[in-house]
Amino acid sequence: MKADPKGVLTGIHFIDGDQAACEGALAAGCRFAAGYPITPSTEVVERFAGRVPLVGGVFIQLEDELASSIAIQGAAWAGKKVMTVTSGPGLSLMMEHVGFAAFTETPCVFVDVQRGGPSTGLPTAPAQADMMQVRWGSHGDYPMIALSPNSPQECFDLMIEAFNLAEEYRVPVFFMMDEVVGHMIERVEIPEASEIEVTERKWTDKKGKDYLPYEADESLVPAMTKAGDGHRIHITGLTHDERGYPVMNASTQDKLLKRLLGKIEINRDKLVDIREDGVEGADVVVVSFGITSRVAGAAVEMARANGVKVGHLRMIITWPFPSKRIKELAQTVKAFIVPELNMGQMVIEVERAVVSDAEVISIPHAGGTVHEPEVILEKIMEAAR
Amino acid sequence: MSANPDVVMGVEVENPVMPYLRQDRLPHIWCPGCGIGTTVNCFARALTECGLDLDQTAIVSGIGCTGRVAGYLDLDSFHTTHGRAIPFATGLKVGNPDLKVVVYSGDGDLTAIGGNHFVHAARRNMDLLCICVNNFTYGMTGGQCTPTSPVGAKQTTMPYGNFEHPFNLPHLADACGAVYVARWTVYHVKQLTRAMKEGLNKKGFAFIEVLSPCPTLYSRRNRLGDGVDQVKYYKERSKINNDVDTKDLSLEFQGDITVGKFVDRERETWLDAMNNRFTSVIGDKYEPYGVTNGEK
Amino acid sequence: MAKNEIRIGGLGGQGVILSGIIIGKAASIYDGKHATLIQAFGPEARGSSCSAQVTVDDDPIGYPYVKKPDILVVMSRDAFTQFVPNLKPGGMLLYEEELVDPTDLPKGVKKFGIPATRYAEELGRKLVLNIVMVGFFAGVTGLLSPKAVEKAVLASVPRGTEDLNLRAFKKGFEHGQRSVGV
């Protein structure tokens, strides 16, 4: 289905990532956002609060992130496409409702404009240190998807994809920005609505009690309804059967959890989204994501100028992780280099995929700024030797 | 349900609460003598009388014994996370303003972990009916102190008797701006039914506190007898006074209880305030949100 | 054209970021180049040091930061002191000549001063100082077509102030052209 032209600000803009993310959400059909002010993410909802009344939706500033992250789910069950926007400290508060969204299969987008942490940390400076939190931060095992944009244009484009994935798989989708991408200003092209593909919620066509809210076909994704459609559904964060009724036993838990994780697992190959640059035949491959991919790109160019056979694998979708491709490359590559604005998070996944087939070199960074390209260059040169 | 219908004088009859329940989920999990089920009877009668379209009525609960109400009522129902029934309900209501949204939860859920949401929903005058079954304790976790536990009441976490000053919930709701505030007990089934009906028909944040026994934990630990003994206490020590100042509604351990409808006023709801503000500032370019043309 | 890295520095409230946005917009929207702007500001809303890093290139831009600018534009003494050590030798310094005393410059730097604040006051609003600077930048550097910058100014300033800002732009542009002897 095509985007609703009302929400699409077609044209060429020179705007920052936060603003572009907001426009992406509006273009994707997001008509309800809730949030609590937090640097450096607030600009997204500030723009949303100004724009959405003219588009036929609502923004509500709530009393905290707990409220915001569950209010969006109320609105999702009222039929809206929804998001909340936050940064690290707020994300910590939202973790409870990440689990609720995953377990109740409520499509929603969590935008995380990452800043230095832990705790209040560096509010106005970048980091990529919430990568493991979004994957594992809510208790229990849960399915989720994360995207890592590296430019304002991608903040627009990938935000639409984030909403589409949330609707397609009915999982919480994380939009992993960072302070630099959020505040960086670049040209952003917003196409005509007719050129934007948006995924409509998979609505049930069953009536009344014939509809079981958690009965799934082979896609493992159940069709959804909304409050007021006459299905008299029950939605709970307890372990539940296909009717949505709480059933607290091991077999129901096993069946439900396997289906929920299966939604991502069976689609892993389809979901993986990486950009490869010269990885075939490379001695060294830099694995990067988000803002760091731009820094790594500069380092890779410098290394090539020095005659090193170096490739660059950039993850656009960071979760699910592209283990299979990295495992494949590990058969020919001497070393993987993983620069990231944290003390070593995604590198753990690279190590898990590579096992002992190649060397894995982490380039951690405590955040606050990005890597110097020279630091990455140095590791590439060392690894290539 | 029983396979054989109840028949009297050749006519089939049914418990009036049954059409409102998910009968395949009975018996419920509440203890013998717990008053929550009684409040559900009243709510079902109120639903009958209020004239709302039940397909457009949703119920949202948090966690705890009262949090299970959502699961037994045959409405669109949401059993959310601990303390967050109100913000979920806020999203549901704002997401579809045509819905009547009821929050139905316990004292610990709504006023401790969810206390902040409670005060803000009342402040915003979010159009919700909020029913708080107050049994003075965390039942599901085994009888800990809540923000409404009376001074002196023994709880597992207050083994020498509670020494914290409790909330006076009607006063709190009033002070925060609720447009309808009432307190009843499970003894007052008829008045409670009427209050719930009024609350369902009220536009804005309506709050009803219902005192209800927890025989298994609160009563037993405080040697107050069975559930029915506690309801008898409500009967004996309750005085109806609709005109009382809400600041005078504090509850003391097994003391007198003032019940009644204390607040019933009109105030712009959050949604109306938003629409009015945007219309006045943005003008014709703004299409009021959530107003179904001609239908409402 | 090779990559050009620009740093613009001043005080919060001088319109530093906006001047960067106008240059970036002119390059990336009206001149068909690529531009990336990184903003840095302190926690205070006004009066603290404030700077924008703008990269302009014919090719897509990867690494977004400006470490050793080719062009440094400073509107305050503090910004000059803070940023001049990183100005590329042989680079270009554009400065508010009544506020900044450009001594101890890196080797080969060409400097161009303008009484931008005074011009802005003469135009009636001190606020347009940043637009005078943008005009000056366009006039001195020749990096962007004047038409593109003019369009970017018009697209970036509040409605109703277009004339004033256009005059500010022209004032700066002409001063800039005189400075380089065009």
Added chain:
Amino acid sequence: MTDNAPKKKEKKAKGTVFVRKEICKGCSYCIDFCPPRCLDFSPDFNAKGYHYPILSPPEGCTGCGLCGLYCPDFAIYGVKFKDVEKLKQDAADAA
């Protein structure tokens, strides 16, 4: 349940109650708050070991239904014969 079915010869009763004894938890709300005081515990246990309510004496029942409003377990409710007559009449009229 048939235990409590109305017996027409007891003319004083204006109504009756129905008890689903299997879901009763024996809390005695209905018994203690029955306005004509015409409910009592059955000497029998239900499957869970609770004494459930029975009409005693049945002729005292007014069918007011307050027992049903009080019952936290949805296990009892009352009907007024007058209301049943009306239902019957309405059904006949409809037919």
